[in-house]
Amino acid sequence: MAPHSFPAFALLLPAVLVLVAFAAISARASVATIMPSPAPAVEGSGFLHACCANTTNASTCYDSLLPHAGSFHGNRVLVARAAANLAFTRLRSFREGLRRLPPGATGGGRIVDRALQLCVSSAEVSLLREGDALAVIQRLETAAGRGRREQAESDLNTANLYVGGIGPCVTSCVDDVESIGDAGRAALASPVGKKVLAWVANVRLHGDIALDLVVQSEPEYVVQSEPE
Template identity: 30%
Template sequence: MASRTRTTTSLLIFVLTTTVAASTSSANAAASPPSPKAPPPPPPPTAPPRCMAPQSVAAFLRTRCATTLYRVTCYNTLIPYGCVFHTNPVRLARAAVDLNAAQLRALSTRVKEVVARGGMGQPGGPAYVLRDCAGTVSSAAGLARKSGDEIGKLDAAGSNATVTQVRWAISNAQTWLSAAMANEATCTEELAPWGGGAAAKELVAGTVIAMQSTSVALALVNGMPR
């Protein structure tokens, strides 16, 4: 399962980097690929009001985010919720997955809004592409939610969770997040030929951001203690 997950993730990361090559320099991509600009995602459902995390939490998060492909994005999006996870890697993974799910739900809503107003303003607009993208993004949001629920069970069990339970939950979360990335990649690839319009550019950028968020969540799940 772990080998298959790594292979799937590597393929999807390749798709991601080739899709955004026009806006990402190769020198920066090796260190920490920049994120497209977009409004911040809504808070994860597990998060209380944003708080000022102590230095110990900030240091913990920096160390964990260094294991991801997007360490700056990882840190900036999760540090406001430091009071949720403190220095607990399970709760950090849960916060990352919940944030990803919330972001995907927001993106799904936005795609549906574009569909409702009649495509992307082109003759014979790509309505079928938008409808398919709306479905795949919505499915990705559901997969992220399932992953969050699975990690939440481990958090609730605490030290009472058995090794088998831990490995099973991590394996499920890895599988579902990898599938979510596949859905996001599909949406990006379908939208790419229509990228000349403002709406298409917005949706492609939003999907790329969602893929980065899913990548971060998957990396933090991979780093959970077994």
């Protein structure tokens, strides 16, 4: 009687099991590579999230200021100053964008070109207030406990006025172009006009966010009244 012979696959079974185990380990390693561990939270991100919660657009506020979150140290005045600085930067970009437009870019003719040049002039006037706006906001940070209440309130009003003027500066530009009539509306509907409208919306958004944060910074300072 012939001796029993094992099937060929039985001899290969240990090698197959090793290959299966190796494939499983490789798959887990690949998944770990594709799905890295969550990044640690940015310092100050929770405080920034709270500051942005009641602004015009909380997500834009948070995302735009997150790179500076570690420098705020729980101080709303610092958040307001960073937001105001960003809003003025966007206004400056708006002005430069208009300056780079060639004559007739919107197809609206000379009257639209003149209106856009007036927008440039209006932006320049608002930008002249940038230094004073940032200075008074910074002064609010250091006013606590050693300044006059009247001065602190005056600084806050000045900051509200100058930062609050950023949004209306650009929206009035659109209003002026639209007021021209059909030529103005057609110019804004052109590809270049739509680009200008996008710039306006961006500046307006960041200006409104900055103003919201300036208003919220008021509780940060409690100044001493002058002795009677």
